[in-house]
Amino acid sequence: ADKLFTPLTVGAVTLANRVAMAPLTRLRNIEPGDVPGPLAKEYYRQRASAGLIVAEGTHISPTAKGYAGAPGIYSEEQVRAWSEVTAAVHQAGGKIALQLWHTGRISHRSLQPNGDAPVGPSAIQADSRTNIRAADGSLVREQCDTPRALETEEIADILEDYRRATDNARRAGFDLVEIHGAHGYLLDQFLSPAANVRTDQYGGSVENRARFLLEAVDAVVAEWDADHVGIRISPLGIFNGVSNTDQLEMALYLAEQLAKRKLAFLHISEPDWAGGPKLDDTFRAELRKRYPGVIIGAGGYTAEKAETLIKQGYIDAAAFGRSYISNPDLVERLKQNAPLNPPQAETFYGGDAHGYTDYPTLQQQA
Numbered sequence: 001a002d003k004l005f006t007p008l009t010v011g012a013v014t015l016a017n018r019v020a021m022a023p024l025t026r027l028r029n030i031e032p033g034d035v036p037g038p039l040a041k042e043y044y045r046q047r048a049s050a051g052l053i054v055a056e057g058t059h060i061s062p063t064a065k066g067y068a069g070a071p072g073i074y075s076e077e078q079v080r081a082w083s084e085v086t087a088a089v090h091q092a093g094g095k096i097a098l099q100l101w102h103t104g105r106i107s108h109r110s111l112q113p114n115g116d117a118p119v120g121p122s123a124i125q126a127d128s129r130t131n132i133r134a135a136d137g138s139l140v141r142e143q144c145d146t147p148r149a150l151e152t153e154e155i156a157d158i159l160e161d162y163r164r165a166t167d168n169a170r171r172a173g174f175d176l177v178e179i180h181g182a183h184g185y186l187l188d189q190f191l192s193p194a195a196n197v198r199t200d201q202y203g204g205s206v207e208n209r210a211r212f213l214l215e216a217v218d219a220v221v222a223e224w225d226a227d228h229v230g231i232r233i234s235p236l237g238i239f240n241g242v243s244n245t246d247q248l249e250m251a252l253y254l255a256e257q258l259a260k261r262k263l264a265f266l267h268i269s270e271p272d273w274a275g276g277p278k279l280d281d282t283f284r285a286e287l288r289k290r291y292p293g294v295i296i297g298a299g300g301y302t303a304e305k306a307e308t309l310i311k312q313g314y315i316d317a318a319a320f321g322r323s324y325i326s327n328p329d330l331v332e333r334l335k336q337n338a339p340l341n342p343p344q345a346e347t348f349y350g351g352d353a354h355g356y357t358d359y360p361t362l363q364q365q366a
């Protein structure tokens with residue numbers, strides 16, 4: 001029988017099934033204010049049959065913003081708007097986590113307070129582009145600006161931003177928080193010698209480069225508790241220019257260190273969805289040996305791949321990204337082995353209801 005549709009306890013929360021909705025940036029939030037838009041409530045409510053929804057990357061402070069149209073969780077107005085989203089998901093019987101995001105150098109001065117340079121571990125520009133707002137209000141792709149290297153003393157301020165964002169997420173009714181430690185954003189930038197050439201205690205050795213990510217975990221756990229905190233990492237990932245030589249050593253070190261914290265879950269974004277290497281069974285076995293807790297796997301999975309990895313014990317649940325964009329009732333479709341609506345990439349980012357809340361369920365298509 002399919003394990004994918006059996007319950008799973010994830011820290012303080014019990015999920016009805018092991019199909020998660022991956023955090024998906026959709027850039028449809030209101031500016032100024034970076035407040036979830038009126039459609040967000042409907043969009044997340046439609047997908048409430050997921051065992052767990054991980055809501056989109058949400059920046060923990062104004063400086064943490066890296067994309068026009070991304071939401072925040074640092075103001076009362078944002079907390080109020082998110083409260084309506086979580087209430088709608090809970091009313092529909094769902095569970096929802098918020099992804100706490102600091103984009104670091106994947107940002108642009110037009111998105112930063114006072115037009116300042118974005119911040120990062122070192123003043124090394126990412127060979128990446130982001131989405132900024134054009135004069136006519138549309139989203140345009142633009143090269144990320146060269147970041148300013150954070151002073152050692154500033155790290156404590158960002159840890160406070162993670163703490164406050166966690167308190168805000170809890171007050172907004174989220175069941176869990178997920179720290180975004182993946183995909184070449186701030187915490188992942190610190191892990192990589194390609195972005196981090198610091199000479200203080202946050203640069204150099206694997207332990208030093210992992211320090212900030214682990215301090216952020218400890219700050220969030222101290223604010224709530226380990227049963228309400230997960231983290232997403234992208235071992236061996238290359239997205240946003242963070243590939244480097246010692247990624248395997250770093251990935252296994254992080255697994256050991258994160259296991260000690262007994263978190264609700266570890267969310268692994270597999271590198272091959274963004275051009276990185278395919279994870280092999282050797283890596284999966286090494287990871288599982290170091291991390292006995294709940295692992296959520298993600299990265300272009302089919303239901304069959306998810307089921308196989310769960311049966312092998314390498315993951316405990318599977319997160320689906322693009323499939324959830326175009327299939328609000330994904331769980332029902334996977335259960336019935338029904339055809340999936342293909343996602344329309346041209347409406348992934350920005351825009352309105354089209355490509356956001358207007359994908360049909362199986363019933364609506366019948």
Ligand SMILES: C=C(C(=O)O)c1ccccc1
Pocket residue numbers: 025057067182183
């Ligand atoms: C938050 C993102 C991530 O985690 O990769 C993201 C942001 C913008 C476009 C795609 C993905």
